[in-house]
Amino acid sequence: MWFHTIEYGSNPLSNSHVDVFFYYLRNVSKHNPKCDMKFTSTNSKFQKKMVAMLSKVAQSDNIESEINAKQDIIEIIRGRGISCNTSWCLVDFVFLPTWLPEEKHWLLATLSFDDRAIHIYNTMANDDAELIVKKALLPFCKLLLHYLLLTEFYERSDIDFTSKFYSEKSKTDCFRHSGTYMMSIDKYFVMRKRFPKESFDLDAHRSRIVFSFYSYGMSKQIYAYDSESECVDHVAGHGKALPKRTSPKKRRGGNVMTRKRKAEEVVGK
Secondary structure: OOHHHHHHOOOOOOOOHHHHHHHHHHHHHOOOOOOOOOEEEEHHHHHHHHHHHHHHHHOOOOHHHHHHHOOHHHHHHHOOOOOOOOOHHHOOOEEEEEEOOOOOOEEEEEEOOOOEEEEEEOOOOOOOOOHHHHHHHHHHHHHHOOOOOOHHHHHHOOOOOOOOHHOOOOOOOOOOOOOOHHHHHHHHHOOOOOOOOOOOHHHHHHHHHHHHHHHHHHHHHHHHOOOOOOOOOOOOOOOOOOOOOOOOOOOOOHHHHHHHHHHHHHHHH
16 A cells, blocks of 8 residues: 555555655665765654744744754754754755645755755645645744754855855845655756656656665665664764674675675665
8 A cells, every 4th residue: 555655646645655755865865876966854743843843932032942942853953863864064955845734735845055945846736825835834934044053054164155145134034935746856856857847757757766665675675784874873973874883694695795785776776
């Protein structure tokens, strides 16, 4: 049923589908040499945390104090909290999967630090779409900049903080936003490929995603593959991944390191 939902679109994607996809994509960013884009993503729970926090700080005069008291969101921004994560201080883009409960619809919000904006990739078409999307993005637009103030983000040297996107606003002014093929377009984006708007074949893309998930999952089982990036250093800076020590025991199909390399090739496809 899990794969059937992706292949045939019989039901909306579940939190599990979204979390597996973005975990897979974070692995691609770390293991695929063809992927030179610096990015990370959140998971399906992140939006819920942000919505709850916005409700909590709505009447507060000191937002930083309120959000600093609850560290789980800050941990994710610093590169911890979810598997294979990277600190937001080290990336150019953050993918924010966003669920619209009343419409039973996923959209992709992409946080871009270069132009200080949240870009929206959405296929929902109805008269109220713009208002619905704005409401869903409100926690991100209002709170994320406050969280960044509590990290080392403004110590970055690779962002031009004198550009008009930053110099014309205060550090806590809302992110601007511009407005699934959520999974498909995300993979094209990180590999810097042009999205085929005119020749887009939804059924073919569903099948491609199913095959990618299935082959990746099987490679982890058959080759005893463990992602190095799942072993996170929670003490020293920004969620840097520490390599796991793997015993070179002989098993069917070669030693562990050989199987690991084969599995990484699957991730890179």
